[in-house]
Amino acid sequence: MNSYRNRLFVIFIILTGSILAVLGFVLGQLFPFFIQNFSTETNIDLNKEEIAYISRHFNYIITFLLLVSLVLIGCVASYLIRNLLDPVENITQTARELTKGNYRARAYAVGPKSIVELRNSINSLARNLQEIEKTREIEEERLNTLIENMGSALIMIDREATVSIVNRQFLNGFDLNIEEVKGRNFLTLGLPEELEKFIDHVFLTELPYRKQVEVVVHQEIQYKQVYGAPVVGEHGRWLGVVIVMHDISELIRLEQIRKDFVANVSHELRTPITSIKGFSETLLDGAFKDEKMLLSFLDIIHQESNRLQMLIQDLLELSKIEQHGFSVNLMPTSLQEVLIRSVELTSPRLDEKNMQFDVDIVRDVTVMGDFNRLIQIFTNLIANSITYSPENTTVTLRIKENEEYGIVEVEDQGMGIEKNEIARIFERFYRVDKARSRNSGGTGLGLAIVKHLIEAHFGKINVESEVGKGTCMKVYIPLKKSN
Structure with missing residues (x-):
């Protein structure tokens, strides 16, 4: 716009100057004839030198007046051009801002009626666009809120x-x-x-x-x-x-639990109850007279009753943990102390299979946890590792940490778990090797209890396993936050 204004100003000055120059040249050529006519009519005798002198001075005056007129005309032209083009330039700049999305831009041009009307139209358009943009932002915010929530x-x-x-x-x-x-x-x-x-x-x-x-x-x-x-x-x-x-996982899970609970509990209770009933009937039929058989049958009845008691205790424990509002007493807890206590509780079972522990603890880690519940978690995991591992193998215990969690790894050299079964091992009564689990006295509820307890600690558990090589359970418990 500035270059256009400059070109227009230069063209106007050139045209005006050319007209004035032609006019001055014509006047300069005609002036001697005017002097001669004037001297003839007034009987004033002027010679050629005087006429030439007067003409020369007249030309000087004309040139001076032409220059002064040109300057005045230039000033007037600059003023007129500025008042005509500046409003247009202001409106054009406002239009550019609107195309860039700046709907707060406004034109402040003044001038002729047409310029004022154009300015008002641009400002009205800007206000409408601003209202549309505001409405769009509100609708977009509502949509985002709806989608996110x-x-x-x-x-x-x-x-x-x-x-x-x-x-x-x-x-x-x-x-x-x-x-x-x-x-x-x-x-x-x-x-x-x-x-x-x-x-x-x-x-x-x-x-x-x-x-x-x-x-x-x-x-x-x-x-x-x-x-x-x-x-x-x-x-x-x-x-x-x-x-x-x-x-709908929770709905499916509850529906499945409702369907399977009676069947699973009946199935789990049937074996010990059948054994107790059968052996007791045999004793009542006269087998009690054989002292050796009596002691053998009573031992079996005692084992089956213990198994029945364990199952009922696990069911009660799981029911308590799954109740709404169940919580654990979170306080700063040493993972090293938890593992030491868990090892002490599981060592007798380890010795029975001639196995050993390999403890990898670089340094202790303090987490927010319930000491007794953490012992329950790791005792169960270590006991599972012992149960599903062959004799003369090693159970490895590690303590690590990252930015959020203290990590405990329980790794064995046992039978391993198929990939398609890993997602199901935390279900109630689910067993990877059903026959072996029952022979070991397992109820099928241990890992379900472990998972619920870990979630009550706001932690998580991951399973890595390879069939024939072993399984690694990784438990993540939130670290104690530093003040």
């Missing part, structure tokens, strides 16, 4: 199969963060295979689809009610798909 996992995938929208529930559910998800192809996120197949189905059919899928997340089986639908824009243009997942 809807309680279900949501992910929107565009036409190119890249993630455009994802909420916190989805990220937390699959241990992802927004940086590694937004703008990435959904097939590169490492989602469970069943979920990827579901999304592919919605992409291929472009029709709403609902299905219950079973996925494994962090070695835990989860059940999701998944709903997928195509996203259609204006004029029927297909924009992508949206996937909403409701976690």
Whole structure:
């Protein structure tokens, strides 16, 4: 705009100067004739030298006046151009700001009526755009709030199969963060295979689809009610798909527990009760007269009654832990002291199989935990390692830590666990080797109790296992926070 103004000013001055120069030249040429006519009419006798002298001075005066006029005209022209072009420049700059998205910009141009009307129109447009932008921001904030707090996992995938929208529930559910998800192809996120197949189905059919899928997340089986639908824009243009997942794991788990509880408890109780009943009937039928047989049968009845008592105690313990409001007494606790006590309690069973402990503790770690409950956790894990390991092997205990957790690893050289069974070992009554577990006196409730106790400590447990080589249980308990 400044260069345009300068060019206009230069052109105006050149044209004005040219006209004045031509006018001055014409006047300079005509002036001697005016002098001669004037001298003739007034009878004043002027010779040629005098006429030339007067003409020369007249030319000087004319030139001076022309220069003065040119300067005055230039000033007037600059003023007029500035008053005409500056408002236009101000309005143009405001329009540029609006195109950049700065809807707070306003024009302050003054001038002719047309300029004022143009300014008012631009300002009215800016106010309308600002209101629209404010409304859009409010609606976007409401939408984001709804998406983040809807309680279900949501992910929107565009036409190119890249993630455009994802909420916190989805990220937390699959241990992802927004940086590694937004703008990435959904097939590169490492989602469970069943979920990827579901999304592919919605992409291929472009029709709403609902299905219950079973996925494994962090070695835990989860059940999701998944709903997928195509996203259609204006004029029927297909924009992508949206996937909403409701976690129904707790409902499925409760339903399964309700179905299996009676069957499992009946099955677990049947063996000891049958043994006790059978041997007692045999004794009543006259076998008590044989002292050797009497003692043998009474020993079996005693063992089975102990097994029955253990099962009932574990059921009561699990029921207590699962009650709403159950909590543990969290206080600064030494993991080293917990492991020492756990080792003392399990050493007799270790000696029976001629096994040994390998303790790897670089330094002690203090966590927030319940001392007795932590002993219960690690005693159970160590006892399992001993039970499922052959004789003359080693159980390794390690204490580590990271930024958030104190970590205890219990590693054995036992039979190992199949990958497809790892997610189920924390279920009630689930046994990897059912026959061996019963022979060892296990109730199938130990790991279920362990998992609930760890969760009560706000911790977590991971399982690494290889069939034929052994299993490593990693327990994470939150560290004591430094003041």
